[in-house]
Amino acid sequence: MLKMSRLTDYAAVVMAQIARHPEQPHAATELAEAVQLPHPTVSKTLKMLVRAGLLESQRGAQGGYRLARPASQITASDIITAIEGPVAMTECSHADGECELVATCGVADNWQRVSLAVRTLLDSVTLAHLAQTTPIKLPVQLPIQTVTLAASSDI
Amino acid sequence: MLKMSRLTDYAAVVMAQIARHPEQPHAATELAEAVQLPHPTVSKTLKMLVRAGLLESQRGAQGGYRLARPASQITASDIITAIEGPVAMTECSHADGECELVATCGVADNWQRVSLAVRTLLDSVTLAHLAQTTPIKLPVQLPIQTVTLAASSDI
DNA sequence: TTTATACAGGACTAAAATGGTCCCCAATTG
DNA sequence: CAATTGGGGACCATTTTAGTCCTGTATAAA
Known part of the structure; x- marks a missing residue:
């Protein structure tokens, strides 16, 4: 499914909640309440976010x-x-150099490039974006050219 | 880590292997050999790929x-x-409508947009790209504007 | 200074996903 | 018919994930 873990999801929700009221500090209990998730779980998530410096x-x-910094300076990647x-x-x-199959693999380099592209994409999404309640129209005609993996198709 | 499962990785490697010699059929045993992975595992992967129509x-x-169709028409998403x-x-x-926390969540819509963007990105990467052995330069200055989640930052 | 509030760290458990193997069956070829 | 090759699925071991809880420490207010 290539999906985020559930905790990551919680993290985003909680961060968004905080981002909507950035002035006061928010207790774990309060957040758990607001977000309708069990307190211990929310607490665990919060601790991780602190350790990561967010x-x-x-x-x-x-x-x-x-928030450790403005919502506009915290990215989805960060979370x-x-x-x-x-x-x-x-x-x-x-x-680098962990996989002993590099020789026969033949796709590692290209996956690295794809990873990079995904990471860059997620870098461009900020907490400020995520926290917005009003649905935003996202015109997804994606940069197929911009992200040239540029196959000179000899295959 | 937001990463693909190991089997998916295998799938890509095997598909790439086939893509490099698209004419003859390839036996599971032969592929396992070429790719240096245990036969049963490769076999399992191949079965899944057949069922998916790839x-x-x-x-x-x-x-x-x-291959069920040319490598240029099989995408990373597909795999x-x-x-x-x-x-x-x-x-x-x-x-749609599975999560009972939608009310308190507040970020679901935006994650959907992000998902879509990632999916589109992965749609633009083909097996032909992946199978290329020569590393390709990927100029990753990503479309931060193109992928506007377009925050009218009121946060 | 005492007390209540809140976070910190980490141990622990239960459940689920994942990876991997194996077996028996079906189709195809020569 | 015999040899080859895939199909389907059961099965198990391991790892990862989610979730809970306990004990300790910092801080603020009374």
Whole structure:
């Protein structure tokens, strides 16, 4: 399905919630309530986001979480990476020289390029975009040319 | 990690192998050999690809697998979908009205748009591209404008 | 300074997805 | 008929994921 984990999804929802009221800090309990998810789960997610540097936390009464930087400067990539690690299509497409099948593989390089393209796409989507409640028309005629994998089709 | 499953990876490798010699049919055993993966696994993968309509098979001596259509008309999306099901970022972003949290979610629509963009990107990558052994330069300055999620940043 | 509030870290468990193997059957060829 | 080759699906082991909980620590307010 090539999909994000459920926790990542939660993370996005929670981040969006915070982004809509960026001034006050938000307690985990409050967020769980607002988002209708179990508190421990939300809490776990929040901790991960803090560790990734996307949220800042304050302990104690009146404490809670707030964005570490403006929503427009937090990307979908950031959120996904925070929960699942780097965006990459294949195991071998982010680190170098791990796969012992490189010789017979023959597609690794190209997947790396595809990964890069996907990552770039996700970099261009910000939390500000995600948090918008009003559906936005996205004219998806995609950059088939721009993303030239440029096959000089000899196949 | 937002990555493809290992089987999908295998599928791509095997498809590429076939694409490089599109004339003769290729037996599972031969492919497993060429690609240096265990036969049962390769076999399983091939079966899935047949069921998805990307390969055609012929039984009996001299049988094997061949592409159901030219490599230039088989996309990365096709391959991923064949193994993992439809490309979608979130559980709820491909079917409608499954998630009971839509009310509190607030990001579903936007993820759907992102999914669509990713899908379109993967549609633009063909097996012919993937099968190319010579690394291709991919100028990834991505269409940040083209993919306007177009935030009229009121956040 | 005490108390209540809130986060931090991490152990732990249950459930699901994934990867991988194997077996028996069906079709095709010579 | 015998040899080859794919089809279908059961099955199991392992890993990943989701989710919970407990114990500790920082902070603020009374």
